[in-house]
Amino acid sequence: MYLLAASHSGSTLTAMLLNSHPDTHTTGELKVTALGDIDRYRCSCQALIKECPFWNKVNKRMADKGYQFEIARAGTDFRGIGSNYVKRLLRPLFRGGMLEFVRDTALMLDPTWRREYPKILKKNEDLIHSVAEVSGKKVIVDSSKIGLRLKFIKRIKSIDLKVVRVNRDGRAVALTYMDPAGFADATNPELRGGGMGGDRREDMVSMQEAARRWLRSNEEADAIAASLSTDQLVQIKYEDLCADPDKILGEVFTFIGVDPDKRVKDFRSVEHHVIGNGMRLDDRSEISLDERWKERLTEEDLRIFSGIAGEKNRALGYS
Known part of the structure; x- marks a missing residue:
């Protein structure tokens, strides 16, 4: 199962709630990127990712399949293929239809892509x-969120793909982009940044960029969702x-x-054993709606967001 969403839309909470079922196992983001210092990065079980018993068993199982594999350096991100030509082609988000046909055609012109893509798939x-x-579980949940990754994952014929799209009010998401440490990470400052601490100042963006980022992610999600059949996709709201x-x-389990x-x-x-958003390292079991954006965003912030992404936010049901 794949969770499709703009980042910080509640996908980690959704994934961990899905993991509460005895027939499902949530891995977090199997694209496994941006872990920072992998010697200090922590699994959601609080163990260092390189020492986590579960992931070490997965490493061993992958070795049995012929890989020199370590989850902290998984090499499962399609955008990690080394050619600069390929990286440029993979930079745009999924757009669907003819544009994806053009992208695929252009990618196949590159010998690095032709060689490495089947291996990564x-x-x-x-x-x-x-x-x-x-894990011994029936359903595996990948919360990588990105639509372009989903395009490739859906080509794996040995899995019965189901997609859950998680939507959240774009104003709340924009605030998390503006201040990820304060609004999209572990409650304990020492556990932020994957367990390494820090204020994540380098990740902060303006409201203009936050609104554009949220809009682009949802445009991508719209495009990839349109390529899925009705029995492959369900959409939920974080607020609901x-x-x-x-x-x-x-509804999701059914x-x-x-x-x-x-x-x-x-x-x-x-x-x-979740990889991804810092809230996985919290210990609170209460499920509460985070609407701090209503107090923290200024009138100017809201005006900027509305001008850039208000139409899409309203289309998703947020007035």
């Missing part, structure tokens, strides 16, 4: 199966999930084919 396939084998988790999770009544109510009581 196979590595992703084997990693998904390795996680399933180690927080207001009535039993109802929304019940959609992915597991019994909704089997989920564990206290999702923090379940063992998690």
Whole structure:
């Protein structure tokens, strides 16, 4: 199962709640990028990622499949293929239809892509199966979010792909881009940045850039969603999930084919091995709607956001 969303839209919370079911296992972001100092990066179980027993078992299972593999250096991101030509072609977000045909045609002109793409696709396939084998679970949840990655993952014929798109009010998401440490990371400052601490000043952006980033992500999600069949895709709102988790999770569990009544109510009581957003390192079990944007964003912030992304926000149901 793949979680499709703009970053900081509630996908990590959704993923961890899905992990509360005995038939599902959430890995977090299997694209495995931007971990920073991998000697200090922590799994959601609080162990250093290089020392986590679960991920070391996955590493061993991948070795049995013929890989020199370490989850901290997974090499599963399609955008990591080394050619500068390829990197330029992969920079634009998924746009669907003819534009993706043009991109694929241009990519196939590059010998590096022709050589490496099948290998990375196979590595992703084997990693998904390795996680399933180690966890013993029926459904594996990849919360990588990116639409372009989903385009490639959906080509893996050995998995029955289901996609859950998570939407959140763009004004709330924009605030997380403006101040990720304060609004999109672990509550404990020492655990921010993947467990390394810090204020993440280098990640802060203006409201103009935040609104554009949110808009682009949702335009990409619209385009990739249009390529999916109705039995492959369900859409939920972060706000609805927080207001009535039993109802929304019940719908999602039914959609992915597991019994909704089997989920564990206290999702923090379940063992998690999640890579991604810092909230995975928190210990609070309460599910509460974060609407701090209503107090923190200024009238000027709201005006800028509305001018850039207001139409899309309203189209998603946010007045």
